[in-house]
Amino acid sequence: xxxxxxxxxxxMLMALFANGGNANGQRVASFxxxxxxxxxxxxxxxxxxxxxxxxxxxxxxxxxxxxxxLRNFAYYDMAxxxxxxxxxxxxxxxxxxxxxxxxxxEDKVLEIGTGSGYQAAVLSPLVKEVYTIExxxxxxxxxxxxxxxxxxxxxxxxxxxxxLGWAEHAPxxxxxxxxxxxxxxxxxxxQLKEGGxxxxxxxxxxxxxxxxxxxxxxxxxxxxxxxxxxxxxxxEAEDARSKLPNPKNPELExxxxxxxxxDSGFISGWYYQRQAERIEADDAPHGKAYVRFxxxxxxxxxxLLQGLAIDGRHVREIELSTWVKLEGxxxxxxxxxxxxxxxxxxxxxxxxxxxxxxxxxxxxxEWRKESQSFAVPGAAREAIVRIGLFGATxxxxxxxxxxxxxx
Numbered sequence: 493x494x495x496x497x498x499x500x501x502x503x504m505l506m507a508l509f510a511n512g513g514n515a516n517g518q519r520v521a522s523f524x525x526x527x528x529x530x531x532x533x534x535x536x537x538x539x540x541x542x543x544x545x546x547x548x549x550x551x552x553x554x555x556x557x558x559x560x561x562l563r564n565f566a567y568y569d570m571a572x573x574x575x576x577x578x579x580x581x582x583x584x585x586x587x588x589x590x591x592x593x594x595x596x597x598e599d600k601v602l603e604i605g606t607g608s609g610y611q612a613a614v615l616s617p618l619v620k621e622v623y624t625i626e627x628x629x630x631x632x633x634x635x636x637x638x639x640x641x642x643x644x645x646x647x648x649x650x651x652x653x654x655x656l657g658w659a660e661h662a663p664x665x666x667x668x669x670x671x672x673x674x675x676x677x678x679x680x681x682x683q684l685k686e687g688g689x690x691x692x693x694x695x696x697x698x699x700x701x702x703x704x705x706x707x708x709x710x711x712x713x714x715x716x717x718x719x720x721x722x723x724x725x726x727x728e729a730e731d732a733r734s735k736l737p738n739p740k741n742p743e744l745e746x747x748x749x750x751x752x753x754x755d756s757g758f759i760s761g762w763y764y765q766r767q768a769e770r771i772e773a774d775d776a777p778h779g780k781a782y783v784r785f786x787x788x789x790x791x792x793x794x795x796l797l798q799g800l801a802i803d804g805r806h807v808r809e810i811e812l813s814t815w816v817k818l819e820g821x822x823x824x825x826x827x828x829x830x831x832x833x834x835x836x837x838x839x840x841x842x843x844x845x846x847x848x849x850x851x852x853x854x855x856x857x858e859w860r861k862e863s864q865s866f867a868v869p870g871a872a873r874e875a876i877v878r879i880g881l882f883g884a885t886x887x888x889x890x891x892x893x894x895x896x897x898x899x
Contacts, residue, residue: 829883
């Protein structure tokens with residue numbers, strides 16, 4: 493994963509574990525310190541305001557919900573693979589979705605997609621009861637064991653098709669869906685209490701929007717929140733999608749940033765937007781607009797990301813290209829915190845299998861075009877493209893970000 497997207501404190505933890513650590517108490521203290529830095533440097537700066545949600549993120553031991561081999565990365569603001577083609581959501585996404593629910597102490601909440609159990613654990617101290625469903629048996633069993641071991645007694649787990657809901661415990665005050673269907677499953681609408689709230693990512697496999705729905709007079713009223721990306725689901729709903737990506741012909745959406753932003757200021761086709769804005773100007777090297785990243789705090793995240801399908805068995809090589817302009821760019825807290833255009837490849841289990849980039853860049857420069865070709869790992873099935881300052885200070889502008897493939 494891209495370490496420069498997040499904060500350098502993780503390096504301290506990795507060094508501790510590389511040396512074998514000392515007493516167990518020192519490890520716990522290190523995890524607690526990293527959780528606090530995660531909250532202070534990522535969750536709060538990203539705009540999470542509900543203090544109950546913030547404190548739950550601060551106290552929930554995310555490292556207990558990730559595979560042991562990945563615990564060193566538990567307090568990055570990033571998704572991590574947990575097996576069976578699934579991931580644990582990033583702490584920010586968990587905090588954001590939880591805040592959108594407006595959890596209350598007497599709420600009964602249904603979660604669809606238990607995964608690791610981390611989202612249910614964050615909800616546990618905020619509400620009266622949590623009911624959570626996982627379709628993958630091995631994940632459901634593992635999450636149940638971890639939640640019980642850690643004492644989350646108000647969380648009930650079930651293995652089954654979450655899109656059928658949990659009728660015997662309905663109606664629910666709130667429903668949270670951590671997988672992305674094309675539309676809201678009907679049973680969830682029926683099992684949501686009148687006046688209740690439903691938070692769910694909806695859309696295509698790699699182009700989704702987080703929605704908040706409120707049930708009014710038996711029907712759902714929708715509010716689009718922000719672009720997002722959840723991994724493909726497991727089960728019939730994923731297999732039956734009407735529109736699928738073409739992994740033999742990968743391409744980026746809105747790479748020239750010509751699509752106007754939505755009412756909330758989010759850039760179409762991209763997600764995890766931090767300190768980025770779409771600019772319309774005559775000096776755009778392609779079209780009428782570009783994206784500008786600005787940051788004055790060394791180490792603070794500033795980025796855009798986009799996911800896509802790519803099959804390394806068919807796509808042997810890609811060319812990445814972009815126009816880039818810099819203004820006073822200075823390296824962040826570590827030597828790697830500089831602007832770049834990066835692509836990371838993942839296999840069918842969402843394990844990283846390769847990484848390439850253009851850059852990094854620093855200083856001041858007018859618009860110039862950068863491009864380079866890279867081999868695609870044969871095991872690649874997905875990729876994430878990232879642009880931004882990644883902890884550097886100053887301004888970096890990008891336009892016409894392209895990915896061209898060849899067989």
